[in-house]
Amino acid sequence: MSEVEFEPQSPRLFIPNFLSLNECRELEFIHKSSSTVGYRPIVFSTTLSHLIATNSSHFIIPFIPIRERLKDKLEEFFKCEYELFIEFTGLISWSRGASIGWHSDDNRPYLKQRHFSDVLMYTADDHNIHSVDEITEGERLTLALWFSRDGSHDEDMKLISLLSRHLLHDNMADSYLPLPASSNMYWFSKDQASNNQFGFNIMLG
Numbered sequence: 001m002s003e004v005e006f007e008p009q010s011p012r013l014f015i016p017n018f019l020s021l022n023e024c025r026e027l028e029f030i031h032k033s034s035s036t037v038g039y040r041p042i043v044f045s046t047t048l049s050h051l052i053a054t055n056s057s058h059f060i061i062p063f064i065p066i067r068e069r070l071k072d073k074l075e076e077f078f079k080c081e082y083e084l085f086i087e088f089t090g091l092i093s094w095s096r097g098a099s100i101g102w103h104s105d106d107n108r109p110y111l112k113q114r115h116f117s118d119v120l121m122y123t124a125d126d127h128n129i130h131s132v133d134e135i136t137e138g139e140r141l142t143l144a145l146w147f148s149r150d151g152s153h154d155e156d157m158k159l160i161s162l163l164s165r166h167l168l169h170d171n172m173a174d175s176y177l178p179l180p181a182s183s184n185m186y187w188f189s190k191d192q193a194s195n196n197q198f199g200f201n202i203m204l205g
Contacts, residue, residue: 011123013077013121014121019143026062027062027091030051031093034056035091036050038092040098045091048060048089052166053162057163078116086147086148086155087148087153087154089143093141093142094141095135095139099135100132102130104124104128106124107126115147116147118142
């Protein structure tokens with residue numbers, strides 16, 4: 001396929017190799033480490049708000065440049081007169097047996113703020129009905145982003161608010177930064193253990 005595929009009646013932007021192999025591997029690692037059951041039993045999701053709520057805020061960092069690159073491409077291609085807002089960012093994996101019927105991404109009243117979707121970019125309305133065939137082998141991992149013209153649905157403002165509340169509650173302003181693990185992290189030190197515990201490998205517990 002060409003880098004840009006455009007159909008006047010249902011415009012779509014296709015950018016092959018938008019993510020590098022390293023970015024894909026990093027996102028897959030984050031998803032495998034942090035996902036939770038999604039909106040159906042064999043679909044799993046990792047959302048940015050979930051990462052904050054589970055003390056994994058540092059995992060948001062790789063998403064930042066990807067989201068900005070996508071937003072810039074989208075605004076340029078669709079000739080957006082005003083800035084778009086990212087409404088939702090998430091990783092969604094589809095296990096064997098999962099599928100979803102034909103739908104548009106704004107097909108519920110509470111989703112009408114969604115105007116554009118995903119890395120294969122298209123309008124979220126009924127001009128771009130699509131589906132996911134049943135997964136018969138392996139796993140389908142999707143980086144899903146929805147964009148909105150409505151600033152009240154700006155995901156970034158919600159994430160900043162959630163992150164601020166979370167960090168203030170824990171009183172740990174730097175808790176979202178990853179720290180190197182101790183070389184003896186599975187052993188009690190002298191000042192932490194009684195004589196009976198000294199040298200006990202807590203992994204066995």
